[in-house]
Amino acid sequence: MSIKGIKQAKKDLPHFDMVIVGGGMVGISLALILAAQSDWKILLVEAQSMNVASAPKSHYSASFDDRSTALSWTSRNIYQSIGIWDQLSKHLTDIKHIHVSDRGHGGLTRMSADEAGVDALGYVVENHWLGSVLIDQLGHHSIETLSNTKVSAVRPMRGGIEISLDGKQSAGDEGQQLIRSDLLIIADGSNSKTAQKLGIYSQCSSYRQTAIIANIQLEKKHQGTAYERFTDQGPMALLPLSDYQGQHRSALVWVQSEDAVEQLVMAEDDAFLATLQQRFGHRLGRFQQVGKRVTYPLSLTLATEQVRRNVVVVGNAAHSLHPVAGQGFNLSLRDVSALAARLNQAREIQKDIGSLEVLENYYQQQLVDQRNTLMFSDSLTKFFTGTSRVSAAGRNSGLLALDLVPQLRHGFAKFGMGMATSEAQHG
Ligand SMILES: Cc1cc2nc3c(=O)[nH]c(=O)nc-3n(C[C@H](O)[C@H](O)[C@H](O)COP(=O)(O)OP(=O)(O)OC[C@H]3O[C@@H](n4cnc5c(N)ncnc54)[C@H](O)[C@@H]3O)c2cc1C
Secondary structure: OOOOOOOOOHHOEEEEEEEOOOOOOOHHHHHHHHHHHOOOOOEEEEEOOHHHHOOOOOOOOOOOOOEEEEEOHHHHHHHHOOOOOHHHOOEEEOOOOEEEOOOOOEEEEEEHHHHOOOOOOEEEEEHHHHHHHHHHOOOOOOOOOEEEEEEEEEEEEEOOEEEEEEEEEEEEEEEEEEEEEEEEEOOOOOHHHHHOOOOOEEEEEEEEEEEEEEEEEEOOOOOOOOEEEEEOOOEEEEEEEEEEEEEEEEEEEEEEEHHHHHHHHHHHHHHHHHHHHHHHOOOOOOOOOEOOOOOEEEEEEEEEEEEEEEEEEEEEHHHOOOOOOOOOHHHHHHHHHHHHHHHHHHHOOOOOOOOOOHHHHHHHHHHHHHHHHHHHHHHHHHHHOOHHHHHHHHHHHHHHHHHHOOHHHHHHHHHHHOOOOOOOOOO
Protein backbone atom coordinates (compact mmCIF):
# COMPACT_ATOMS: atom_id res chain seq x y z
CA MET A 1 0.00 0.00 0.00
CA SER A 2 1.34 3.46 -0.71
CA ILE A 3 0.24 6.82 0.50
CA LYS A 4 -0.70 9.58 -1.91
CA GLY A 5 -1.74 13.10 -1.10
CA ILE A 6 -5.15 12.78 -2.72
CA LYS A 7 -8.50 13.84 -1.36
CA GLN A 8 -10.63 10.78 -0.62
CA ALA A 9 -14.38 10.44 -0.51
CA LYS A 10 -15.26 9.16 2.99
CA LYS A 11 -17.27 6.22 1.70
CA ASP A 12 -14.27 4.97 -0.30
CA LEU A 13 -11.85 4.94 2.58
CA PRO A 14 -9.66 1.82 2.67
CA HIS A 15 -11.01 -0.39 5.44
CA PHE A 16 -9.05 -2.82 7.63
CA ASP A 17 -9.98 -5.31 10.33
CA MET A 18 -7.10 -3.96 12.34
CA VAL A 19 -4.39 -1.35 12.04
CA ILE A 20 -1.27 -1.96 14.11
CA VAL A 21 0.73 1.20 14.77
CA GLY A 22 4.40 0.41 15.50
CA GLY A 23 6.44 -2.20 13.63
CA GLY A 24 8.77 -3.01 16.54
CA MET A 25 9.24 -6.43 18.14
CA VAL A 26 5.73 -6.45 19.55
CA GLY A 27 3.79 -4.94 16.61
CA ILE A 28 5.35 -7.27 14.02
CA SER A 29 5.02 -10.33 16.25
CA LEU A 30 1.33 -9.60 16.75
CA ALA A 31 0.79 -9.11 13.00
CA LEU A 32 2.43 -12.50 12.35
CA ILE A 33 0.43 -14.28 15.07
CA LEU A 34 -2.83 -12.85 13.70
CA ALA A 35 -1.94 -13.70 10.11
CA ALA A 36 -1.05 -17.27 11.06
CA GLN A 37 -4.50 -17.71 12.65
CA SER A 38 -6.88 -16.24 10.13
CA ASP A 39 -7.15 -14.17 6.95
CA TRP A 40 -7.44 -10.84 8.72
CA LYS A 41 -7.08 -7.66 6.71
CA ILE A 42 -4.19 -6.08 8.60
CA LEU A 43 -2.25 -2.85 8.07
CA LEU A 44 1.05 -2.41 9.92
CA VAL A 45 2.27 1.18 10.16
CA GLU A 46 5.89 1.91 11.16
CA ALA A 47 7.47 5.36 11.60
CA GLN A 48 10.89 4.19 10.40
CA SER A 49 12.23 2.07 7.56
CA MET A 50 11.46 -1.67 7.51
CA ASN A 51 13.88 -2.51 4.76
CA VAL A 52 15.01 -6.07 5.20
CA ALA A 53 17.19 -5.98 2.10
CA SER A 54 19.98 -4.36 4.09
CA ALA A 55 19.97 -7.18 6.70
CA PRO A 56 21.54 -8.32 8.90
CA LYS A 57 23.42 -5.48 10.59
CA SER A 58 21.33 -2.42 9.90
CA HIS A 59 18.80 -0.89 12.28
CA TYR A 60 15.22 -0.97 11.10
CA SER A 61 13.57 0.63 14.07
CA ALA A 62 13.83 1.36 17.77
CA SER A 63 13.27 -2.32 18.59
CA PHE A 64 15.90 -3.82 16.34
CA ASP A 65 19.03 -2.09 17.57
CA ASP A 66 22.28 -3.24 19.17
CA ARG A 67 20.60 -4.95 22.12
CA SER A 68 20.10 -8.65 22.66
CA THR A 69 16.95 -10.18 24.10
CA ALA A 70 16.59 -13.21 26.33
CA LEU A 71 13.52 -15.06 25.06
CA SER A 72 11.65 -17.23 27.51
CA TRP A 73 10.38 -20.77 27.08
CA THR A 74 6.87 -19.45 26.57
CA SER A 75 8.08 -17.05 23.85
CA ARG A 76 9.63 -20.04 22.13
CA ASN A 77 6.27 -21.84 22.23
CA ILE A 78 4.52 -18.82 20.74
CA TYR A 79 7.02 -18.47 17.87
CA GLN A 80 6.93 -22.23 17.34
CA SER A 81 3.14 -22.15 17.06
CA ILE A 82 3.36 -19.69 14.15
CA GLY A 83 6.15 -21.61 12.44
CA ILE A 84 9.04 -19.16 12.73
CA TRP A 85 11.07 -20.78 15.51
CA ASP A 86 13.19 -22.75 13.04
CA GLN A 87 14.34 -19.58 11.24
CA LEU A 88 14.92 -17.83 14.54
CA SER A 89 16.81 -20.72 16.12
CA LYS A 90 19.68 -20.28 13.63
CA HIS A 91 20.47 -17.03 15.45
CA LEU A 92 19.90 -18.09 19.05
CA THR A 93 22.17 -19.07 21.89
CA ASP A 94 20.69 -21.41 24.50
CA ILE A 95 20.90 -20.39 28.15
CA LYS A 96 21.91 -23.64 29.84
CA HIS A 97 22.76 -22.16 33.22
CA ILE A 98 21.94 -19.01 35.15
CA HIS A 99 24.46 -17.83 37.69
CA VAL A 100 23.30 -15.19 40.15
CA SER A 101 25.74 -13.49 42.50
CA ASP A 102 26.03 -10.48 44.77
CA ARG A 103 29.38 -8.70 44.53
CA GLY A 104 31.18 -8.32 47.83
CA HIS A 105 28.45 -10.04 49.88
CA GLY A 106 29.05 -13.69 49.11
CA GLY A 107 25.48 -14.68 48.08
CA LEU A 108 25.38 -16.92 45.04
CA THR A 109 23.03 -19.31 43.32
CA ARG A 110 22.98 -21.37 40.15
CA MET A 111 20.12 -22.73 38.07
CA SER A 112 20.42 -25.21 35.26
CA ALA A 113 18.26 -26.34 32.38
CA ASP A 114 18.83 -29.98 33.39
CA GLU A 115 17.53 -29.31 36.88
CA ALA A 116 14.45 -27.55 35.48
CA GLY A 117 13.92 -30.45 33.05
CA VAL A 118 14.07 -28.31 29.89
CA ASP A 119 16.44 -27.95 26.89
CA ALA A 120 17.28 -24.38 27.86
CA LEU A 121 16.28 -21.81 30.49
CA GLY A 122 15.97 -19.21 27.74
CA TYR A 123 17.40 -18.20 24.37
CA VAL A 124 19.43 -15.11 23.55
CA VAL A 125 18.91 -13.41 20.23
CA GLU A 126 20.57 -10.24 18.96
CA ASN A 127 17.76 -7.79 18.23
CA HIS A 128 18.93 -7.09 14.69
CA TRP A 129 18.56 -10.82 13.92
CA LEU A 130 15.14 -10.94 15.52
CA GLY A 131 14.19 -7.97 13.34
CA SER A 132 15.61 -9.58 10.24
CA VAL A 133 13.60 -12.81 10.77
CA LEU A 134 10.36 -11.06 11.76
CA ILE A 135 10.46 -8.57 8.88
CA ASP A 136 11.31 -11.32 6.42
CA GLN A 137 8.28 -13.30 7.65
CA LEU A 138 5.96 -10.37 6.94
CA GLY A 139 6.57 -11.06 3.25
CA HIS A 140 5.07 -14.57 3.63
CA HIS A 141 1.65 -13.22 4.65
CA SER A 142 -0.86 -10.85 3.17
CA ILE A 143 -0.12 -8.17 5.77
CA GLU A 144 -0.06 -4.67 4.28
CA THR A 145 2.78 -2.53 5.58
CA LEU A 146 3.52 1.15 5.49
CA SER A 147 6.97 2.22 6.67
CA ASN A 148 8.19 5.80 7.19
CA THR A 149 4.62 6.60 8.20
CA LYS A 150 3.05 8.00 11.36
CA VAL A 151 -0.46 8.44 12.64
CA SER A 152 -1.35 12.13 12.62
CA ALA A 153 -4.93 11.91 13.92
CA VAL A 154 -7.34 9.33 15.29
CA ARG A 155 -11.12 9.74 15.38
CA PRO A 156 -13.36 7.23 17.11
CA MET A 157 -16.49 6.68 14.94
CA ARG A 158 -19.61 4.63 15.33
CA GLY A 159 -18.53 1.05 14.52
CA GLY A 160 -14.80 1.68 14.12
CA ILE A 161 -12.05 4.21 14.07
CA GLU A 162 -10.81 6.66 11.45
CA ILE A 163 -7.06 7.11 11.21
CA SER A 164 -5.09 9.80 9.36
CA LEU A 165 -1.66 8.69 8.22
CA ASP A 166 1.28 10.90 7.37
CA GLY A 167 3.85 9.23 5.18
CA LYS A 168 7.19 9.92 3.60
CA GLN A 169 7.70 7.06 1.15
CA SER A 170 10.75 8.60 -0.46
CA ALA A 171 12.21 12.06 -1.06
CA GLY A 172 9.49 14.16 -2.63
CA ASP A 173 6.82 11.48 -2.17
CA GLU A 174 5.00 12.61 0.93
CA GLY A 175 1.34 12.39 1.60
CA GLN A 176 -1.62 11.93 3.86
CA GLN A 177 -4.21 9.22 3.77
CA LEU A 178 -7.39 8.52 5.66
CA ILE A 179 -8.28 4.93 6.49
CA ARG A 180 -10.82 3.11 8.63
CA SER A 181 -10.39 0.15 10.91
CA ASP A 182 -12.50 -1.98 13.22
CA LEU A 183 -9.64 -2.03 15.67
CA LEU A 184 -6.63 0.20 16.32
CA ILE A 185 -3.75 -1.62 18.03
CA ILE A 186 -1.22 0.79 19.48
CA ALA A 187 2.29 -0.70 19.66
CA ASP A 188 4.46 2.37 19.13
CA GLY A 189 6.60 2.05 22.25
CA SER A 190 6.93 3.89 25.57
CA ASN A 191 5.08 7.18 25.97
CA SER A 192 3.06 6.38 22.89
CA LYS A 193 2.24 9.42 20.79
CA THR A 194 -0.68 7.58 19.19
CA ALA A 195 -2.25 6.74 22.56
CA GLN A 196 -1.82 10.37 23.63
CA LYS A 197 -3.94 11.45 20.66
CA LEU A 198 -6.78 9.55 22.35
CA GLY A 199 -6.05 11.01 25.78
CA ILE A 200 -4.35 7.81 27.00
CA TYR A 201 -1.21 8.75 28.91
CA SER A 202 1.46 6.81 30.81
CA GLN A 203 2.31 6.89 34.49
CA CYS A 204 6.06 6.94 34.59
CA SER A 205 8.28 6.31 37.58
CA SER A 206 11.99 6.73 36.88
CA TYR A 207 14.46 4.31 38.46
CA ARG A 208 17.10 7.06 38.18
CA GLN A 209 19.22 4.37 36.54
CA THR A 210 20.54 3.87 33.02
CA ALA A 211 21.41 0.61 31.29
CA ILE A 212 24.63 0.51 29.30
CA ILE A 213 24.61 -2.22 26.69
CA ALA A 214 27.59 -3.51 24.70
CA ASN A 215 28.92 -6.78 23.38
CA ILE A 216 32.00 -8.05 25.21
CA GLN A 217 34.67 -10.29 23.75
CA LEU A 218 35.69 -12.94 26.26
CA GLU A 219 38.83 -14.90 26.96
CA LYS A 220 36.90 -18.02 28.07
CA LYS A 221 33.81 -19.72 26.62
CA HIS A 222 30.62 -18.83 28.45
CA GLN A 223 29.35 -22.47 28.23
CA GLY A 224 25.80 -21.21 27.78
CA THR A 225 25.82 -19.40 31.12
CA ALA A 226 23.88 -16.18 31.71
CA TYR A 227 25.41 -14.21 34.56
CA GLU A 228 23.29 -11.92 36.68
CA ARG A 229 25.46 -10.00 39.12
CA PHE A 230 24.25 -7.53 41.70
CA THR A 231 26.67 -4.85 42.78
CA ASP A 232 26.28 -1.83 45.07
CA GLN A 233 26.29 0.37 41.96
CA GLY A 234 23.55 -1.62 40.19
CA PRO A 235 22.92 -5.00 38.57
CA MET A 236 24.71 -6.31 35.50
CA ALA A 237 23.88 -9.20 33.21
CA LEU A 238 26.13 -10.99 30.74
CA LEU A 239 24.06 -13.05 28.32
CA PRO A 240 25.70 -15.76 26.20
CA LEU A 241 26.05 -15.03 22.47
CA SER A 242 27.28 -17.25 19.65
CA ASP A 243 30.94 -16.92 18.66
CA TYR A 244 31.65 -14.31 16.01
CA GLN A 245 34.66 -14.90 13.74
CA GLY A 246 36.00 -17.40 16.27
CA GLN A 247 35.72 -14.97 19.21
CA HIS A 248 33.69 -15.79 22.33
CA ARG A 249 31.09 -13.14 23.15
CA SER A 250 28.51 -12.13 25.73
CA ALA A 251 25.97 -9.31 25.67
CA LEU A 252 26.38 -6.91 28.58
CA VAL A 253 23.50 -5.04 30.22
CA TRP A 254 25.05 -2.92 32.97
CA VAL A 255 22.72 -0.83 35.07
CA GLN A 256 24.21 2.25 36.71
CA SER A 257 22.95 5.25 38.62
CA GLU A 258 22.34 8.20 36.27
CA ASP A 259 25.38 10.15 37.52
CA ALA A 260 27.87 7.27 37.04
CA VAL A 261 26.90 6.52 33.45
CA GLU A 262 28.53 9.31 31.52
CA GLN A 263 31.99 8.55 32.83
CA LEU A 264 31.66 4.87 31.89
CA VAL A 265 30.31 5.60 28.44
CA MET A 266 32.99 8.16 27.67
CA ALA A 267 35.84 6.03 29.11
CA GLU A 268 38.50 4.58 26.81
CA ASP A 269 37.83 0.90 26.00
CA ASP A 270 40.64 -0.32 28.28
CA ALA A 271 39.41 1.73 31.23
CA PHE A 272 35.81 0.57 30.66
CA LEU A 273 36.90 -3.07 30.53
CA ALA A 274 39.08 -2.70 33.63
CA THR A 275 36.13 -1.31 35.65
CA LEU A 276 33.81 -3.99 34.30
CA GLN A 277 36.33 -6.70 35.14
CA GLN A 278 36.74 -5.36 38.66
CA ARG A 279 32.95 -5.40 39.22
CA PHE A 280 32.28 -8.73 37.49
CA GLY A 281 35.35 -10.78 38.42
CA HIS A 282 37.21 -13.37 36.32
CA ARG A 283 34.65 -16.15 35.76
CA LEU A 284 34.88 -15.51 32.00
CA GLY A 285 38.62 -14.87 32.03
CA ARG A 286 39.98 -11.48 30.97
CA PHE A 287 37.61 -9.27 29.01
CA GLN A 288 39.28 -8.68 25.64
CA GLN A 289 37.26 -6.05 23.81
CA VAL A 290 34.12 -3.99 24.10
CA GLY A 291 31.81 -3.15 21.17
CA LYS A 292 29.64 -0.06 20.72
CA ARG A 293 28.19 1.22 24.02
CA VAL A 294 24.57 2.42 23.98
CA THR A 295 22.53 3.73 26.92
CA TYR A 296 18.85 3.36 27.93
CA PRO A 297 17.37 5.45 30.77
CA LEU A 298 15.18 3.15 32.85
CA SER A 299 11.68 3.70 34.16
CA LEU A 300 8.55 1.76 34.99
CA THR A 301 5.77 3.05 32.77
CA LEU A 302 2.15 1.98 32.68
CA ALA A 303 -0.54 3.23 30.33
CA THR A 304 -3.54 4.68 32.15
CA GLU A 305 -5.80 2.53 29.93
CA GLN A 306 -5.02 -0.54 27.84
CA VAL A 307 -8.38 -1.14 26.23
CA ARG A 308 -11.15 1.07 25.02
CA ARG A 309 -13.85 0.52 22.43
CA ASN A 310 -12.00 -0.17 19.11
CA VAL A 311 -8.60 0.45 20.72
CA VAL A 312 -5.95 -1.76 22.42
CA VAL A 313 -2.56 -0.64 23.72
CA VAL A 314 0.21 -3.29 23.77
CA GLY A 315 3.97 -3.68 24.22
CA ASN A 316 6.01 -0.87 25.71
CA ALA A 317 3.14 1.48 24.97
CA ALA A 318 1.14 -0.46 27.60
CA HIS A 319 3.91 -1.24 30.10
CA SER A 320 7.67 -0.99 30.12
CA LEU A 321 9.74 -2.65 32.80
CA HIS A 322 13.24 -2.60 34.24
CA PRO A 323 15.35 -4.96 32.06
CA VAL A 324 17.04 -6.63 35.05
CA ALA A 325 14.92 -9.77 34.79
CA GLY A 326 14.63 -9.79 30.97
CA GLN A 327 10.82 -9.90 31.13
CA GLY A 328 9.46 -6.90 29.17
CA PHE A 329 9.25 -8.38 25.69
CA ASN A 330 8.37 -11.86 26.93
CA LEU A 331 5.39 -10.44 28.81
CA SER A 332 4.29 -8.43 25.77
CA LEU A 333 4.51 -11.50 23.57
CA ARG A 334 2.23 -13.38 25.98
CA ASP A 335 -0.14 -10.39 25.91
CA VAL A 336 -0.37 -10.24 22.12
CA SER A 337 -0.69 -13.99 21.81
CA ALA A 338 -3.67 -13.87 24.20
CA LEU A 339 -5.12 -10.87 22.34
CA ALA A 340 -4.89 -12.64 18.98
CA ALA A 341 -6.65 -15.71 20.43
CA ARG A 342 -9.48 -13.53 21.83
CA LEU A 343 -9.95 -11.72 18.51
CA ASN A 344 -10.04 -14.98 16.63
CA GLN A 345 -12.58 -16.41 19.06
CA ALA A 346 -14.74 -13.29 18.67
CA ARG A 347 -14.66 -13.61 14.90
CA GLU A 348 -15.68 -17.27 15.06
CA ILE A 349 -18.84 -16.37 16.97
CA GLN A 350 -19.37 -13.27 14.79
CA LYS A 351 -18.78 -10.79 17.56
CA ASP A 352 -17.48 -7.29 16.87
CA ILE A 353 -13.68 -7.48 17.45
CA GLY A 354 -13.68 -3.85 18.58
CA SER A 355 -16.37 -4.32 21.19
CA LEU A 356 -15.41 -3.36 24.71
CA GLU A 357 -16.56 -6.76 25.96
CA VAL A 358 -14.06 -8.64 23.77
CA LEU A 359 -11.20 -6.27 24.56
CA GLU A 360 -11.98 -6.14 28.29
CA ASN A 361 -12.00 -9.96 28.38
CA TYR A 362 -8.51 -9.96 26.91
CA TYR A 363 -7.31 -7.38 29.42
CA GLN A 364 -8.80 -9.20 32.41
CA GLN A 365 -7.15 -12.42 31.23
CA GLN A 366 -3.71 -10.78 31.12
CA LEU A 367 -3.99 -8.63 34.20
CA VAL A 368 -2.61 -11.18 36.68
CA ASP A 369 0.34 -12.02 34.45
CA GLN A 370 1.07 -8.33 33.92
CA ARG A 371 0.84 -7.50 37.63
CA ASN A 372 3.00 -10.45 38.70
CA THR A 373 5.66 -9.76 36.09
CA LEU A 374 5.75 -6.03 36.87
CA MET A 375 6.02 -6.72 40.59
CA PHE A 376 8.68 -9.37 40.06
CA SER A 377 10.89 -7.06 37.94
CA ASP A 378 10.31 -4.05 40.16
CA SER A 379 10.97 -5.83 43.46
CA LEU A 380 14.01 -7.64 42.08
CA THR A 381 15.44 -4.25 41.08
CA LYS A 382 14.75 -2.67 44.45
CA PHE A 383 15.78 -5.73 46.46
CA PHE A 384 19.14 -5.86 44.73
CA THR A 385 19.90 -2.16 44.58
CA GLY A 386 20.05 -1.24 48.28
CA THR A 387 23.55 -0.71 49.64
CA SER A 388 22.81 -0.91 53.36
CA ARG A 389 23.99 -3.85 55.47
CA VAL A 390 20.39 -4.84 56.11
CA SER A 391 19.56 -5.09 52.42
CA ALA A 392 22.85 -6.86 51.70
CA ALA A 393 22.01 -9.38 54.44
CA GLY A 394 18.51 -9.80 52.99
CA ARG A 395 19.97 -10.43 49.54
CA ASN A 396 22.42 -12.98 50.91
CA SER A 397 19.73 -14.93 52.69
CA GLY A 398 17.52 -14.69 49.58
CA LEU A 399 20.24 -16.08 47.34
CA LEU A 400 21.21 -18.66 49.94
CA ALA A 401 17.60 -19.81 50.20
CA LEU A 402 17.45 -20.10 46.41
CA ASP A 403 20.63 -22.14 46.46
CA LEU A 404 19.57 -24.44 49.27
CA VAL A 405 15.91 -25.04 48.47
CA PRO A 406 15.47 -26.69 45.07
CA GLN A 407 11.71 -25.91 44.93
CA LEU A 408 12.42 -22.19 45.37
CA ARG A 409 15.06 -22.25 42.69
CA HIS A 410 12.75 -24.20 40.42
CA GLY A 411 9.99 -21.62 40.98
CA PHE A 412 12.38 -18.76 40.23
CA ALA A 413 13.61 -20.45 37.04
CA LYS A 414 10.01 -21.13 36.00
CA PHE A 415 9.13 -17.49 36.42
CA GLY A 416 12.12 -16.45 34.31
CA MET A 417 11.01 -18.84 31.61
CA GLY A 418 7.62 -17.12 31.54
CA MET A 419 5.88 -20.25 32.75
CA ALA A 420 4.72 -19.21 36.20
CA THR A 421 1.45 -17.57 35.25
CA SER A 422 1.01 -18.43 31.63
CA GLU A 423 1.73 -22.12 31.18
CA ALA A 424 -1.91 -22.98 30.96
CA GLN A 425 -2.57 -20.44 28.22
CA HIS A 426 0.48 -20.87 26.02
CA GLY A 427 1.64 -24.44 26.61
C1 LIG B 1 18.60 -2.62 27.81
C2 LIG B 1 17.33 -3.42 27.63
C3 LIG B 1 17.40 -4.82 27.59
C4 LIG B 1 16.22 -5.56 27.45
N1 LIG B 1 16.30 -6.93 27.47
C5 LIG B 1 15.17 -7.67 27.42
C6 LIG B 1 15.23 -9.10 27.50
O1 LIG B 1 16.31 -9.70 27.60
N2 LIG B 1 14.06 -9.80 27.45
C7 LIG B 1 12.84 -9.17 27.35
O2 LIG B 1 11.81 -9.85 27.35
N3 LIG B 1 12.76 -7.83 27.24
C8 LIG B 1 13.89 -7.06 27.27
N4 LIG B 1 13.82 -5.70 27.16
C9 LIG B 1 12.50 -5.07 26.88
C10 LIG B 1 12.20 -5.01 25.38
O3 LIG B 1 13.25 -4.40 24.71
C11 LIG B 1 10.90 -4.27 25.14
O4 LIG B 1 9.89 -4.96 25.81
C12 LIG B 1 10.57 -4.21 23.64
O5 LIG B 1 11.52 -3.44 22.95
C13 LIG B 1 9.19 -3.57 23.43
O6 LIG B 1 8.92 -3.55 22.05
P1 LIG B 1 7.79 -2.63 21.43
O7 LIG B 1 7.62 -3.14 20.05
O8 LIG B 1 6.61 -2.58 22.33
O9 LIG B 1 8.37 -1.15 21.47
P2 LIG B 1 9.58 -0.51 20.69
O10 LIG B 1 10.72 -1.43 20.68
O11 LIG B 1 9.80 0.84 21.27
O12 LIG B 1 9.02 -0.35 19.19
C14 LIG B 1 8.05 0.61 18.88
C15 LIG B 1 8.03 0.80 17.38
O13 LIG B 1 7.04 1.78 17.05
C16 LIG B 1 7.59 2.72 16.11
N5 LIG B 1 6.89 3.98 16.31
C17 LIG B 1 7.08 4.91 17.28
N6 LIG B 1 6.21 5.94 17.12
C18 LIG B 1 5.46 5.64 16.03
C19 LIG B 1 4.37 6.30 15.38
N7 LIG B 1 3.89 7.45 15.83
N8 LIG B 1 3.81 5.71 14.30
C20 LIG B 1 4.28 4.51 13.84
N9 LIG B 1 5.30 3.84 14.43
C21 LIG B 1 5.88 4.40 15.52
C22 LIG B 1 9.06 2.75 16.45
O14 LIG B 1 9.82 3.19 15.35
C23 LIG B 1 9.34 1.30 16.80
O15 LIG B 1 9.65 0.54 15.68
C24 LIG B 1 14.97 -4.92 27.30
C25 LIG B 1 14.91 -3.53 27.32
C26 LIG B 1 16.06 -2.78 27.49
C27 LIG B 1 15.97 -1.27 27.50
